[in-house]
Amino acid sequence: MPKLLKAIAAASAITLAGLTQAHAAWPERAVQWVVPYPAGGGSDVIARVVASTIEKTLGQTVIVENKPGAGTIIGASFIQNAKPDGYVFGTADSGTLAFNPWLYSKLQYDPVKFTYIGGLARFPLMLAVNEASPFKTLEEFIAAARKDPGKLTASSAGSGSPHHLALEMFKQRAGVDIAHVPYKGAAPAIQDLLGGQVSASFVDSAAGLANIKAGKLRVLAVATPERLALLPNVPTMAEAGVNNFNAYAWQGLVGPAGIPGDVVEKLNADLQAALKSPEVDGKIKGMGVEPMPMSAADFKAYADQQREEWGSVIKAAGIKLD
Missing domain, CATH: 3.40.190.150 (Bordetella uptake gene, domain 1)
Known part of the structure; x- marks a missing residue:
């Protein structure tokens, strides 16, 4: 043996x-x-x-x-x-x-x-509006959404995309009703945001960077734990009053x-x-x-x-x- x-x-x-x-x-x-x-x-x-x-x-x-x-x-x-x-x-x-x-x-x-x-x-994902938007802060945006539930609209890169689900998390965390408008990709979603066809959009840093730098998009808040070096003057969601919300x-x-x-x-x-x-x-x-x-x-x-x-x-x- x-x-x-x-x-x-x-x-x-x-x-x-x-x-x-x-x-x-x-x-x-x-x-x-x-x-x-x-x-x-x-x-x-x-x-x-x-x-x-x-x-x-x-x-x-x-x-x-x-x-x-x-x-x-x-x-x-x-x-x-x-x-x-x-x-x-x-x-x-x-x-x-x-x-x-x-x-x-x-x-x-x-x-x-x-x-x-x-x-x-x-x-990183962030909530953005176009340069002509009346909303200068996240607080103003949330107040408008609560005043007229379902009136504000938000584009995304498509149903089930990170941008769409960030919107759903935002709606749940902030207690607001915003209509989702899905597109086939980030580019057309941003294009209609720039054109004023939608009120806002969660954009990712890569797709939105050029328009953010050009001043065509205004970022109201970033969905990250800390402020982004790219946007040091933009508050985080937590700083703007929406807690427990991080999205990438x-x-x-x-x-x-x-x-x-x-x-x-x-x-x-x-x-x-x-x-x-x-x-x-x-x-x-x-x-x-x-x-x-x-x-x-x-x-x-x-x-x-x-x-x-x-x-x-x-x-x-x-x-x-x-």
Whole structure:
């Protein structure tokens, strides 16, 4: 019996050594980074900026492939169904991991069953009006909304988008009724805000930055815990009287369940190093976006917490997209 146990132990050691050697050689070929949005958008740009840096440390090409559609469901499903060998991973955002499980009765993927790799970036959200708006402060805006419930309107990048759900959270936290006007994307939502077709909009920092800098949009408050360096004179929601309200459009990197731990550690280390590098940090912040480097465990915990928080908002608002 002892001889048998020794033989099993020796065989196990050889197998583990072989696996370790195989993982240590990762990647031996190009890897694929799936982005669940069209080329040219903020998520795509961030992926390509980071990919061009981490491929230097990985020693292999990182191919960014766009698989847009169905509120990130197409891209997320592709990632989750891929072989868990570390050669396919991709961007998953607040919609993928926190909103969709509540917005849809059935999903083609399970947010719990990804391998969480690390945080990428977050887009601060803020309530804005156009330059001709009579509202100079958030207090004035809330007072008008309470005086005539349902009269004020707010555009968003689409039903179920971070901008829409930020509006729903605002309505719940501030105790106001504002009519939601969904658009197909952030650009047309902002365009009609600029044109005065809607009263206000929650905009993300990347999509709204140019018009904010040009003075065409006035930000009444930012939905962040602290004031933004970009807008040091603009109060936070808490400072303006709306408590317990923080909202970002955030994203991170995930892969299919079962990616070997050492591969995740390597990819996370290279990802965090890239996000903290002056070049990548500068490019992302130049878009009005905040880098969000996180360990794999921290990113999973953050996504889990966000899923519960936004689930409460979505259920209270009674939103379903199917």
